[in-house]
Amino acid sequence: MSAQSDSTSSTNAMADPTTSNEPSASTSSSQPSSTQPSQKTMTKAERRELQEKQRAAKLAQKQTGDTKPKAKPKPARPTEATSSFGADASRSHPKDASASTTVVEGVTSKSRSLRIFSHFGLPKHGPGAKGDIHPSIIRLALQFSEFRICGANARCIATLTAFKTVIQDYTTPPNNTLSRHLMSHLSPQITHLVSARPMSVTMGNAIRQLKLEISGSDIDMPEQDAKDLLCQKIDDYIRDRIIIADEVIQDLACKKIKDGDIILTYARSSVVEKVLLSAYKQGKRFSVIVVDSRPLLEGKALLQALTSAPPVSWTLSNDSLLPPPPPIPCTYALLPALPSLISEATTVILGAHSLHSNGAVFSRAGTALVAMMANQHSVPVLVCCETYKFSEGVMLDGFGKNELAPSHLFQTSPQAPNLEILNPLYDLTPPSCITAVVTEVGLIPPSSISSIPMALGRISL
Amino acid sequence: MMDICATYQRKLEDDQISPPLAAILTLTELCASSTAGTMFELVKALNEGADALNQSSTNAISLNAGCELFIAFVTLFPHDSASFSDLKMELVKQGETYVRQALTYRQKIGELAVDFIKDDSVILTHSYSRVVMETLLLAHRSKRISVFVTEARPRGLGVKTAEALTAAGIPCTVILDSAVAYAIEKVDFVLVGSEAVVESGGLINAIGSLNIAIIAKAANKPFYALAESYKFHRLFPLSQYDLPSHNPRILSFPTPGEMAQAAENQMSSASPGSRSASRALSSITQEEIAKNNPDVDYTRPDLISLVFSELGSLTPSGVSQYLVGMFAG
Numbered sequence: 001m002s003a004q005s006d007s008t009s010s011t012n013a014m015a016d017p018t019t020s021n022e023p024s025a026s027t028s029s030s031q032p033s034s035t036q037p038s039q040k041t042m043t044k045a046e047r048r049e050l051q052e053k054q055r056a057a058k059l060a061q062k063q064t065g066d067t068k069p070k071a072k073p074k075p076a077r078p079t080e081a082t083s084s085f086g087a088d089a090s091r092s093h094p095k096d097a098s099a100s101t102t103v104v105e106g107v108t109s110k111s112r113s114l115r116i117f118s119h120f121g122l123p124k125h126g127p128g129a130k131g132d133i134h135p136s137i138i139r140l141a142l143q144f145s146e147f148r149i150c151g152a153n154a155r156c157i158a159t160l161t162a163f164k165t166v167i168q169d170y171t172t173p174p175n176n177t178l179s180r181h182l183m184s185h186l187s188p189q190i191t192h193l194v195s196a197r198p199m200s201v202t203m204g205n206a207i208r209q210l211k212l213e214i215s216g217s218d219i220d221m222p223e224q225d226a227k228d229l230l231c232q233k234i235d236d237y238i239r240d241r242i243i244i245a246d247e248v249i250q251d252l253a254c255k256k257i258k259d260g261d262i263i264l265t266y267a268r269s270s271v272v273e274k275v276l277l278s279a280y281k282q283g284k285r286f287s288v289i290v291v292d293s294r295p296l297l298e299g300k301a302l303l304q305a306l307t308s309a310p311p312v313s314w315t316l317s318n319d320s321l322l323p324p325p326p327p328i329p330c331t332y333a334l335l336p337a338l339p340s341l342i343s344e345a346t347t348v349i350l351g352a353h354s355l356h357s358n359g360a361v362f363s364r365a366g367t368a369l370v371a372m373m374a375n376q377h378s379v380p381v382l383v384c385c386e387t388y389k390f391s392e393g394v395m396l397d398g399f400g401k402n403e404l405a406p407s408h409l410f411q412t413s414p415q416a417p418n419l420e421i422l423n424p425l426y427d428l429t430p431p432s433c434i435t436a437v438v439t440e441v442g443l444i445p446p447s448s449i450s451s452i453p454m455a456l457g458r459i460s461l
Numbered sequence: 462m463m464d465i466c467a468t469y470q471r472k473l474e475d476d477q478i479s480p481p482l483a484a485i486l487t488l489t490e491l492c493a494s495s496t497a498g499t500m501f502e503l504v505k506a507l508n509e510g511a512d513a514l515n516q517s518s519t520n521a522i523s524l525n526a527g528c529e530l531f532i533a534f535v536t537l538f539p540h541d542s543a544s545f546s547d548l549k550m551e552l553v554k555q556g557e558t559y560v561r562q563a564l565t566y567r568q569k570i571g572e573l574a575v576d577f578i579k580d581d582s583v584i585l586t587h588s589y590s591r592v593v594m595e596t597l598l599l600a601h602r603s604k605r606i607s608v609f610v611t612e613a614r615p616r617g618l619g620v621k622t623a624e625a626l627t628a629a630g631i632p633c634t635v636i637l638d639s640a641v642a643y644a645i646e647k648v649d650f651v652l653v654g655s656e657a658v659v660e661s662g663g664l665i666n667a668i669g670s671l672n673i674a675i676i677a678k679a680a681n682k683p684f685y686a687l688a689e690s691y692k693f694h695r696l697f698p699l700s701q702y703d704l705p706s707h708n709p710r711i712l713s714f715p716t717p718g719e720m721a722q723a724a725e726n727q728m729s730s731a732s733p734g735s736r737s738a739s740r741a742l743s744s745i746t747q748e749e750i751a752k753n754n755p756d757v758d759y760t761r762p763d764l765i766s767l768v769f770s771e772l773g774s775l776t777p778s779g780v781s782q783y784l785v786g787m788f789a790g
Contacts, residue, residue, distance in 0.1 A: 256703065335771050443660060
């Protein structure tokens, strides 16, 4: 699955008649959509670009259609698949050239052999910054695309902080108001960030909230005051929904860690790291199994944090000096070793990228495996997740929407011709494998996730 | 300062009052007698009272549910009275009204659950529960039912249920706790009361409920729980050992010292001769067994078919949604 050899395109078409229909049906329409997963998430500029492309494609089709009138109805007949494919393939070349920019072409040529995963988000290596992009956003986009800033919380906080600078450096043009114009100034910045790495759910939620605040800001307010107010709102959002929420989650999750427990965790989640460290600080004696996997090997960072954290000092209690507590005993293992370790664990604590309203957890690829295995061994699975990570949609599997780890950053195996490595970054854990979700409003069974927005008095999150 | 534990015990003497209601009534009295001049002081006093009750009780789970409910009510109560003493009086009045209302809940639950009982049903119940009694007696008026009740060791409350049902003319047999799997084939459904219903939608009830739930699941028989809404508790046990009632003594293995002593006892009792076996067996008394055993267990939500409360018949996930809505906001 991960490597599909693609020596000639005609053999590919022979093997699977459905793919033979694809070029004629989709070269014009699906290639743009492969780079832009859904219309809703597109910005205005992107939509316009798409529209122009489609228009150009139509024009091209008309021209080729005149010379080859038979090409259109062909896809209906699978017997002619090979020949029609060949015709379409030759036809698609001028279309591509006229329709798509160099950006799209770069992506398609790269992911050709992974056709069924072509909708997965991959960083688009655009021709630098387009339009009026703020330097802080350009720097952030670079950090995103190089995976220097990684993790849902970190990315959200970094984005919001960068937006604060953008807002402070913004001046409303004459004959316009801040509440109406600022968003159109921010849109290209967001587009630029998204082109570096697909937007996380957390960023989406935060940006939606920011848009709401901008459109609601008072027209009569002096510009500097309005900007300060927006920055204040951003700070409040970071504090309330992320930092304080994490503290509450730490408290709640720590209560579920007892002396002698063996906690198993997968990869690295900032919340889980905080939970384990604060439980340790509370004097609980437990051990941790860090399960990790390629290509990101984030568990190493967690292992580093857990083993280097303890305060190496003698503590004074009841007028006697106590030796420093021993550091947290940790075990580091790769995913294939999970079956032999899972029966040792008393609790599995995981982090999340986002949480869907049916209770499914979207998290680092491999999480689902850990949760399922734990469920099979009756080990309780806790997922630590702030409520701002909630997404209203429902996901059924990790194929509908995912992101690929760029192969140039994470070399996992020796390069070979005709070998394309598929490294999805996320997977979906079904709600049946999760015992409870630890949120800042309490421990919630995954079946009740959908009632939280109502309980918080919001229609949406 | 009133003696909060004595008040609580006095309230419990009334046969109709269950621990959470007794806790609410006790806190109401604490509220009335309190000298607190501000909301903060009052809530602090109530929390201290709840802690004191908690300390005095061996099994504080359902009591805590009541305390939690009342304190949440006090903190969320709108402050629009002229003076703080008026507000306190208002709170006391509201508390008492709630308890009076709550006493009608069992009747409501009974009416709801009766619709699920078919004529000529055979029902399995566990230990003694007021709300189950109410339901069974109500069902007896219109339907022919027969009841298996477990003995429910160590407290043996199943006998109390059997006596009361037999007196009412319901055919009833006491079965051993270990005979549930044998009896389940003849049973149409299981009906149990509850100590508390927790946030996962699971159930905390007298020890043995989990066994019955697992057996019922294995035999594909419905497992119904009856719970008044004041027993809904904001708690999420991950396992039996995560229950607040758990302590290190429960199910502990004897230390080497204790083992040596037990062996010595056995030796001394065995030395006289032939009756050693029976003697040795009787050296472990029922009390000793009960001492190291848990009083309550936690039944997972996936084993429960429905929870009947006065709010309606809820699925376990419905219970958790209700709890999230009530306390999360």
